[in-house]
Amino acid sequence: MALSVSDPQTVLEQFLRALRTRVDTRLGELLPGPTHPQDPIAAAMREGTLAPGKRIRPLLLLLALQDFDRLDEGAFDIACALEMIHAASLFLDDMPCMDDASLRRGRPTIHVQFGEDIAILAAVALLSHAFSVAACAQGVAHPVRTQMVCLLSQAIGSQGLVRGQYFDLREGRQQRPLDAIANANQLKTGSLFTAALEMAALFARCDVRQRNLLRGFAVELGHAFQLLDDLDDSMSSQQTGKDSGKDDGKSTVISLLGADATRQLLKEHVRYAEDHLARLGLAGGLLSQLLDRLFARAR
């Protein structure tokens, strides 16, 4: 995609908006259609995936590819697979037996709208659909497709999102040392960020060094993002569109270090993330601009 460089801030905004629109359009095509009025599974899948959101995971993949000048049509399907998995993980995290959340992205959570059974079934349908989207990605070689399926599986599975959610649920109520909290945060948030950037590395045919740096960037970004989320949780739900105070009584970095030190730690992770991009020769590129934009209010 062509990208002019005049007025970087406006250009970035327009470009992000254009990418999000394309992702949402493609998501709408890939998800089961809203044809049958009494099909709550399709409705829940669409509602939870197409609800307004930042689309960070798709953007990470797409901006990385644009930075490497390798962005093409096939990447949008993979971006959609990432967003489907993210949406499915939110359906399940919000369930009464997990975080018991009633508000998400400014709307009632999926189990509140459709019932717990539909929330589970729609999450399973979204997860399995994401794998098929990756396995069937047009214009992508079969060995790349199978590697993408494996990356997505790792990101979700017993050493990925699932493990992060488990740590949060079962250990989050006890006092934990900082590294245990950081590890849980990394699994919960960093897993899909890492998958997005590993897939960018695959698409852009990066060498091992570049791939490691992209992975390192993803890890730092994951830490920073989760810290920002924790700081947001202490704000009102009007500002975040989520239940506020869900972290009350939970051992987070804020409960351990306080808000100021958390903000300081966040800045460090952002700086490390920027370092990784600089070593990739991507300082000032789109990923770097996204980073600036995401964390501007934390500085």
Add this chain to the structure above:
Amino acid sequence: MALSVSDPQTVLEQFLRALRTRVDTRLGELLPGPTHPQDPIAAAMREGTLAPGKRIRPLLLLLALQDFDRLDEGAFDIACALEMIHAASLFLDDMPCMDDASLRRGRPTIHVQFGEDIAILAAVALLSHAFSVAACAQGVAHPVRTQMVCLLSQAIGSQGLVRGQYFDLREGRQQRPLDAIANANQLKTGSLFTAALEMAALFARCDVRQRNLLRGFAVELGHAFQLLDDLDDSMSSQQTGKDSGKDDGKSTVISLLGADATRQLLKEHVRYAEDHLARLGLAGGLLSQLLDRLFARAR
């Protein structure tokens, strides 16, 4: 695998036992290890998948391949992926917000043993692991792997197991015509049977006619199997290892036609299934013998 033909009944028994043992051994290797004593996700994944069971879905794949003289090592991984998906679907079907079952395979259900949160997380981990097992199957060409991922996704997703469970949950309590019950049964039970036999067709490089006949066999078998399950439900839990009477008040084929007519219908489906095998030139083969054995008590 070599198979002698003397004393067919004993030989079949021995062969089935050998296949089940190999499937269970490979499942044990593929599932996350029981190394960490306080890892309930791995424990739930192992407990629910390795609990004694008929392993019908793996057997369908493996026996079909043996009938086509195409059984090799790589097929066992795919057989395990099928069993993982089946186990995950049972974890979720048994949840309080679904069928609310407390007993399965003679043991407390997964959410009873480990909690609802772990049951959901372990099911998600099993599902995503199954996709990675299919995508990484050793000795299998990449285009075959991507097709298998797509077949598994179809079998699970919004037009597969998920849809069948939805019909059962939301429409099962109302009066339904016979074809609506048959359709729900087919989605719940036939989806993975069909995937198993479609994957056998892929591995054995079947032509379109053979593939259609295998799919037809799977559909008939799915109907017969679900009818047998319904008949079993009216029996005591000692005999089935599951909660009995879970179908009370549910619109099943038995509630519509009575037990005798259900048994008659079951026999018809078994006969149609046999017809499909005969047209494939597999009359008297291993699939055919399995069919005999599964439904002997219904005759």
